[in-house]
Structure formats: C-alpha cells, structure tokens
Amino acid sequence: MNLGDCQPLQCDKAMNCIDGARNPLASAVDLNQLRGQLIDCGPCLNAFDLEVKLKVTMSPSVSELPSADFRSRITQTLAAVDLSKLEITDF
Amino acid sequence: MAVPITSSSVADPATFTDDAMPFMNQLFATAMRMTRNRADAEDLVQETFLKGYRAYERFEAGTNLRAWLFRILTNSYINNYRKKQRRPHQTDLEDVQDLYLYRRLGGNELATIGRSAEDQLFDQITDSTITDALEELPEQYRTAVMLADIEGFAYKEIAEILDVPIGTVMSRLHRGRKKLQEQLYEFGRERGYVPDPSDDDVGTTSEAADGDGNDAELTPADSTDEAAVT
Numbered sequence: 299m300n301l302g303d304c305q306p307l308q309c310d311k312a313m314n315c316i317d318g319a320r321n322p323l324a325s326a327v328d329l330n331q332l333r334g335q336l337i338d339c340g341p342c343l344n345a346f347d348l349e350v351k352l353k354v355t356m357s358p359s360v361s362e363l364p365s366a367d368f369r370s371r372i373t374q375t376l377a378a379v380d381l382s383k384l385e386i387t388d389f
Numbered sequence: 390m391a392v393p394i395t396s397s398s399v400a401d402p403a404t405f406t407d408d409a410m411p412f413m414n415q416l417f418a419t420a421m422r423m424t425r426n427r428a429d430a431e432d433l434v435q436e437t438f439l440k441g442y443r444a445y446e447r448f449e450a451g452t453n454l455r456a457w458l459f460r461i462l463t464n465s466y467i468n469n470y471r472k473k474q475r476r477p478h479q480t481d482l483e484d485v486q487d488l489y490l491y492r493r494l495g496g497n498e499l500a501t502i503g504r505s506a507e508d509q510l511f512d513q514i515t516d517s518t519i520t521d522a523l524e525e526l527p528e529q530y531r532t533a534v535m536l537a538d539i540e541g542f543a544y545k546e547i548a549e550i551l552d553v554p555i556g557t558v559m560s561r562l563h564r565g566r567k568k569l570q571e572q573l574y575e576f577g578r579e580r581g582y583v584p585d586p587s588d589d590d591v592g593t594t595s596e597a598a599d600g601d602g603n604d605a606e607l608t609p610a611d612s613t614d615e616a617a618v619t
Binding site: 314316317320321322323344345348349351352353355356357358362363364368369371372373375376377379382384385386 | 402404406410413414417418419421422431434435438439440442443446485487488491507511514516537538539540541542543559562563570573
C-alpha cells in the first residue's frame, strides 16, 4: 500500500471513484468495485470511505416516514378520484 | 415515421396505486427534506400521486417509474413551494476545496487526529444538521445532491428528472457536495467536535481558479468513469 504518497485531489482515478460513490443504502451501485480501484492507495481509499460514510449519514431517519393515516388517505383518494375530472395544468 | 405506441408499452392507470405506492416512503422523505414540514410534505406527495395518476397513461411501462415520480415531485416542489420559502443566502460554491471533510479530518496533514475527529463529528450529525446544511445550498445544487446522495439516483436518472444534461448534473453535484461538506465541518467546529482550521489554505483553493462557471457542464470523461455514470 502506498500510504501517504498520493494526493487524492491530484489522482483522477480516485476522484472519479469518489464522485461515483452514491448512498449504498439507496442505490445498487457496486461500491466494492469502485473501492477496489483504490485499494493500492491508502489516502484515496480513506477519502472514498469518508464520502460513503457521509452519504450513509445523510439517509433520512425513520422519523421522516409517512404516517399510516396519510398512506391510507392517498390510497383512498386514488381509488375515489374520477380521472376524467382530474385536470392537471402544470404537469 | 412515428412508431405507434402499442397497448403493451403504455402503463395502465388501473395499476397505478399498486405500482406507485412502494415509492411512497422515498418520495415522502425527499419531500420532508424539501419542505421541512410534515404538512407541506404530505401536500407535495399527494400532489405528486394525483399528477402521476392523471398522467400514468403517458408513462411507458417497464421504464423507470421511480425516476418518473421523482421528476413530478421535483417539478411540483419547484412550481409550488420554492417561491414561498425564504431564499437561501447566496453562497460561493467555488470557494471550497474538493474533499473538504477528508482534508480537514482524515487528510495527511491531520492524520494524527483525523479518525477520532471524524467519528466524533459523524456521531453528532443529525437529520436536522443535514437538512440545515442542505438548505444553505442554492436550489439547483441542493436538489441534485439530494437526488444523488440521499436517494441514490444515477447521474443519468437525475438528468432526466431535472431535464438537464448529465454534465450539468455532475457539475452541480461536484460543487454542491463540496459546500455541503464545508457546512458540516463548520457545524462540528462551532461545537468543538473537530479542531479549528489552521491558517492554511482551506477555503482558498487552487481549483477555484479552474474557472468553469456557476453551472458549467462537465463531461463524463472529465470527471467520472463509466462505473459511476449508470
């Protein structure tokens, strides 16, 4: 491992991988594949892992889930609405 | 010659509820981030579902329903809610280093304290902290960061949702992420979770002189690899 010799900002490969790191809780992107491209460079790997950690931290908490009442209301509204009378002007 | 739309390629409105309801949680969470208010988020999601239902016969079955619904959500938010809210103060997105948190917490120059400071900062970051930091971003950057880093959309999907080129998405993400990291670092610094920056070059970067403007486009080849552009 090439610890300490690489400046991630100057490493195009690292920046590409880091920019491509998406929230692993919400995407199917293969982070291991991206991570594997940085395995020989400790600083780049640390930077990548920090980016992923931040994205995981950004995931919404369970407190932001819709209530059961709201879900029910949406379902009932969709069941009751008459499409022919539903006019949308700014879709 | 136009290709006729066959019945099998058009979505059936009768299945809309079953098809769309699985995305309710994601739509609502994003609406909460956008509106910061449960009642407004509910209104926004309800509007999204009604618009989606009304337009579902225009949706091509088998394509990306999640992205389609998020496009409706985002457009609805922009049309109806953004104007009501206070505009975030203008921020200079060029004036921040790439990999801001890494440099402050885990970079070579701070390697001796990096990990503990990182852990301490992340332990203290709450949903509210994230939302506050996002709110500091100009709208176009904020939406791109939310769709990519919270919802996990690919660049191509975000381009479709926002109806902008992929290069514009990448540019907005790159700048938005840098500023977001600076906001989070400042949060930690103000509370003593992370060290004060020394009088080095943080915030006055060489790449700021790269000069591509406020919303300049990047190309996939310029800033990411194929694995990232999915």
